[in-house]
Every structure is written in C-alpha cells, then in structure tokens.
Amino acid sequence: MTGRSRDALSIVLGAAGLLVLGFGLNQLANTGSCSSGGPYISTRSCPSGTWTMTYLLLAGTVAWVAGIAISRGGLNKGTGLWLWTVGFTALGLGAIIKAATQDSVPSDGRLGILIMGAVFIPVGLGLVTGNWLERRRSTAGTSVRASLGRLRSAGVLTRDEFARLKGMLADPGTEQRVAVLQHLAEDNARGLLTEAEFADRKRSALA
Structure with missing residues (x-):
C-alpha cells in the first residue's frame, strides 16, 4: 500500500x-x-x-x-x-x-x-503544540549551525572557537551569541570597527 x-x-x-x-x-x-x-x-x-x-x-x-x-x-x-x-x-x-x-x-x-x-x-492540543515547538527548536538549531559554518568559512571564528560553539548548540544563549558575532562580522567588513575593536567585542561575545 x-x-x-x-x-x-x-x-x-x-x-x-x-x-x-x-x-x-x-x-x-x-x-x-x-x-x-x-x-x-x-x-x-x-x-x-x-x-x-x-x-x-x-x-x-x-x-x-x-x-x-x-x-x-x-x-x-x-x-x-x-x-x-x-x-x-x-x-x-x-x-x-x-x-x-x-x-x-x-x-x-x-x-x-x-x-x-x-x-x-x-x-488534543498538547501533542500538536509539542511537535510544533520541537520543529521550531530543530529549525533554529539547523539555522544556527549553518551560521556557524559561514562564520568559520569567513575566518571570523578560529577552529577552536567554532568547535566550542558547535558543542554549545543546545544551550539557550548560543543562538544569541552567534547573532552577535554575525553582526560584529558585518560591521567589521564594512569598516565600522577596527581590528582591535572587533577582537575585543568578539572576545566579549564568546565569554
């Protein structure tokens, strides 16, 4: 069938x-x-x-x-x-x-x-709501993983930093950290930050 x-x-x-x-x-x-x-x-x-x-x-x-x-x-x-x-x-x-x-x-x-x-x-509503939330978490995790890959490819993250964040994907604050790093990378690429400022703010975001 x-x-x-x-x-x-x-x-x-x-x-x-x-x-x-x-x-x-x-x-x-x-x-x-x-x-x-x-x-x-x-x-x-x-x-x-x-x-x-x-x-x-x-x-x-x-x-x-x-x-x-x-x-x-x-x-x-x-x-x-x-x-x-x-x-x-x-x-x-x-x-x-x-x-x-x-x-x-x-x-x-x-x-x-x-x-x-x-x-x-x-x-009745609990099961469909739980499945929807689980899919949302799964989608968010996939999106964060892809963002991490792009940051690593662009040289924003070192291998150790990438591995550390990848191991923290399940943590609630990791998505926010990655968003901050993306924003910093964009500002740095546009010349809005000096290398020293970028390094300092990246260090704060990873702390």
Whole structure:
C-alpha cells in the first residue's frame, strides 16, 4: 500500500470512528449514572439502548485509533497527528458545550462530561503544540549551525572557537551569541570597527 493510500484509509477510518464515537458518547451523556441488574443495586436502571451506545462508543474508539495507527506519520506528523488533535479537541469542546447548553444531560452526569471535556482539549492540543515547538527548536538549531559554518568559512571564528560553539548548540544563549558575532562580522567588513575593536567585542561575545 502506498503512503497516500495509507493516509486516505487513515482519514476515512479515523473520521468514521470519530463520528461513531461522538454519537455514542453524546447518547451516553444523556444517561447519567445508572446500573442494570443485581439485587442490591440502588441507582436507577439504565434506559433501553444503553449497551448499544456503549458498544458503538468502543467500536468508534477502536476505528479512530486504528486510523491513527495506519497513517504514515503516526502521532509524529501528518494525518495521524491531526486525527488525534481534531478527535480529542472536538470531543472535548462538544462535551463542554453539551453540558453547558443542553438540559438533556442529567445533573449527576454534567460534572463528569465537563471534566472529560476539560481533560480532552489539552490532551488534543498538547501533542500538536509539542511537535510544533520541537520543529521550531530543530529549525533554529539547523539555522544556527549553518551560521556557524559561514562564520568559520569567513575566518571570523578560529577552529577552536567554532568547535566550542558547535558543542554549545543546545544551550539557550548560543543562538544569541552567534547573532552577535554575525553582526560584529558585518560591521567589521564594512569598516565600522577596527581590528582591535572587533577582537575585543568578539572576545566579549564568546565569554
């Protein structure tokens, strides 16, 4: 199966699973707390169709997770990541809106779905936000590494200085140091700094 076919199947399976899961969850939210059977059960009996909705919820969850699993990127990127994000966020928002606006939700179930919604939204958004921040850090690291290479090629950095800064790429202040060195190199090239001034300021930036 090609990558595009996998992603297409992922979208179809995941979206169908979310629809079924959302439908089942919506119906069960109207049920509240209930129990079926047993001589010592004191809560109210579950209405007809509760088990059907429960099975639908489980089937939808399985289809949704399967859609994520077969995507090319899984939870790291692409279809799988967006199925995760849209699924949790949409279910969370739907739960909160339902609890806040619909009288069909019993009082004993309202708090439960509000909590579920409050948990689902950050779970959905947290993964995509974390991946985005990780890509930003990776891009920044690549950019700083390229800038270091240019400074070394231009003779602004000695071999030891280059090696030292390269070993500090993960440090938060390294990007700022490199930016300062680039600025100093540009000023020096335009004749705005004497060699002594350039050397002194470079030494301060590397300190």
